[in-house]
Amino acid sequence: MEQIQVTLTVCFEQPFWIGVCECVSKEGIQAKKVIFGAEPQMQEILQMVQKRWYQNIQFGKCISIAKKEVIHKNPKRIQRQIKKQTKLCGVGTKKYQETEKQSRQRSRTKTKISEKTTKEKRETSWTLKKGRKMI
Numbered sequence: 665m666e667q668i669q670v671t672l673t674v675c676f677e678q679p680f681w682i683g684v685c686e687c688v689s690k691e692g693i694q695a696k697k698v699i700f701g702a703e704p705q706m707q708e709i710l711q712m713v714q715k716r717w718y719q720n721i722q723f724g725k726c727i728s729i730a731k732k733e734v735i736h737k738n739p740k741r742i743q744r745q746i747k748k749q750t751k752l753c754g755v756g757t758k759k760y761q762e763t764e765k766q767s768r769q770r771s772r773t774k775t776k777i778s779e780k781t782t783k784e785k786r787e788t789s790w791t792l793k794k795g796r797k798m799i
Contacts, residue, residue: 666689666690667689667690668687668688668689669687669688669689670685670686670687670688671685671686671688672684672685672686672709672713673686674700674704674709676703680699680700680701681699681700681701681702681703681704682697682698682699682700683697683698683699683700683704683709683712684696684697684698685697685698685723687723688729689726691726691728692726692727692728692729693726693727693729694723694724694725694726694727695723695724696723696724698712
């Protein structure tokens with residue numbers, strides 16, 4: 665008995681909701697795009713799958729699937745590669761990276777300002793001490 669795996673993925677592709685039907689069998693994989701229009705309800709999807717599945721969906725050419733051999737990779741090497749990639753591009757979304765950059769910039773400016781004020785305080789106290797010694 666031949667096994668067939670059928671998958672329906674519903675997603676929003678500007679300006680319509682679409683369904684991507686994939687059929688995987690021994691021969692290979694076939695796919696078809698179904699346009700829903702407005703956001704489909706669960707009942708509409710179930711109805712389409714149960715009643716109109718074979719009428720509406722005409723799959724395209726079958727593409728053969730060649731199985732790849734699983735190559736074992738050293739987990740430590742994988743960790744090193746991941747660490748190297750995260751160093752290059754950073755972790756998190758662009759928004760998170762931008763907020764981190766802004767907070768680092770704010771802390772730098774605060775430290776510069778505090779260094780400046782402490783230097784001024786030292787100079788004023790030094791000039792006061794110097795002025796007392798002369799009198």
